[in-house]
Amino acid sequence: MKTILCFGDSLTWGYDAASLGRHALEDRWPSVLRATLGGNIEVIADGLNGRTTAFDDHLAGADRNGARLLPTVLMTHAPLDLIIIMLGANDMKPWIHGNPVAAKQGMQRLIDIVRGHDYPFDWPAPQILLVAPPAVSRTDNAEFKEMFAGGDEASKRLAPQYSALADEAGCGFFDAGTVATTTPLDGVHLDAENTRNIGKALAPLVRVMLEL
Template sequence: MKTVLCYGDSLTWGYNAQTLSRHAYEDRWPSALQAGLGDGVRVIAEGLNGRTTIFDDYASGADRNGARTLPTILSTHSPLDLIIIMLGTNDLKPAICGRAHGSRQGMERLIDIVRGHDYPFDVAAPQILIVSPPALCETPNVDFAGVFEDGIGQSLKLSALYAQVAERMGCGFFDAGTVARADPTDGVHLDAANTRSIGEGLVAGVRSMLGL
C-alpha cells in the first residue's frame, strides 16, 4: 500500500469560514483525494490552523512553524511514498513575513528537510508534490482583512514562485487556484465544494507520481 502525507494549514485541516467550525470529514480535500485514489493508497491529513512554512507565530498554543514540526511528523508516519505540501498563505500575514518570496524560501527549506531527514530504518525520502494555495480575495470580515492586510497581491505570486521551485528542485506541482477559490466570508478559507475540488484535482497527478 502506498502512503501519502498531506502537510498543510487550515485549508488542509478543513476550516469552515461560514460556520466557524470544521468541514465534514468527507468534504476536506485529503478525504476527497483518498476517495479518488481508492483503497490501495492511504492518505494522511496533517493540517494545522495557522501553520507557516518556516516562521514562528506565537498567537496560538500550538507550534505553527512548519519547518520545526515537520521532522517529527516525517518520523511518525514513515515510511512515506509522497508528501503533499500546501503552505504559504499564513506567511503572508504582515506580522509573520508578508511577502510571497518569503514563502518561496520557506518551501525550499521544507523540501530540504524532507530530503535530508534521518528516516527510521534508513528508508528512502518520499517524493514531494508542492501545491500553491488559492489566492486570497476581498472580504467584509475586518479581522481577516486586517490580519492579511495587502496580502491579496502577494498571494497571487505564489503559484509562479512555487512552480519555479518545483522545476528547479525536481518536485511535482499543482496550482490549487485552478480548481478552487477562497470564500469571501473571510477571504482566506474555502467552502465545502472548493475544498473538495482540490482533492479531486490532485488525483490524476498523485496517481502518476505513485506509478498507479
C-alpha cells in the same frame, strides 16, 4: 500500500468560515483525494490552523512553524511514498512577512528537511508535491481584512514562485487556485465545494507520481 502525507494549514485541517468550525471529514480535500484514488492507498491529513512554511507565529497555543514540526511529523508517519505540502497562505500575514519570495524560501527549507531527514530503517525520502494555495481574496470581514492586509496581491505571486521552485528542485507542482477560490466570508478559507475540488484535481497528478 502507498502512503501519502498531506502537510498543511487550516485549508488542510478543513476550517469552515460559515460555521466557524470544521468541514465534515468526507468534504476535506485529503479525504476526497483518498476516495478519488481508491485502491490500496492511505492518505494522512496533518493540517494545523495558522501553520507557516518556516516562520514563527506565537499567537496560538501550538507551534505553527512548519519547518520545526516537519521532522517529527515525518518520523511519526514513516515510511511515506509522497508528501503533499500546501502552505504559504499564513506567510502572507504582514506580521509573518507577507512576501511570496520568503514563502518560496520557506518551502525550499521544507524540501531540504524532507530529503535530508534521518529516516528509520534506511527508508527512502518520499516524493514531494508542492501545492500553491488559492489566493487570498478581498472580504468585508474586518478582522481577516486586517489580518491579511496586502495578502490578496502578494498571494497571487505564490504559484509562480512555487512552480519555479518545483522545477529547480525536481518536485511535483499544482496550483490549487486553478480549481478553487477562497470564500468572501473571510477571504482565506474554502467552502466545502472548493476544498473537494482540490482533492479531486490532485488525484490524476498523484497517480502519475506514484505510478498507480
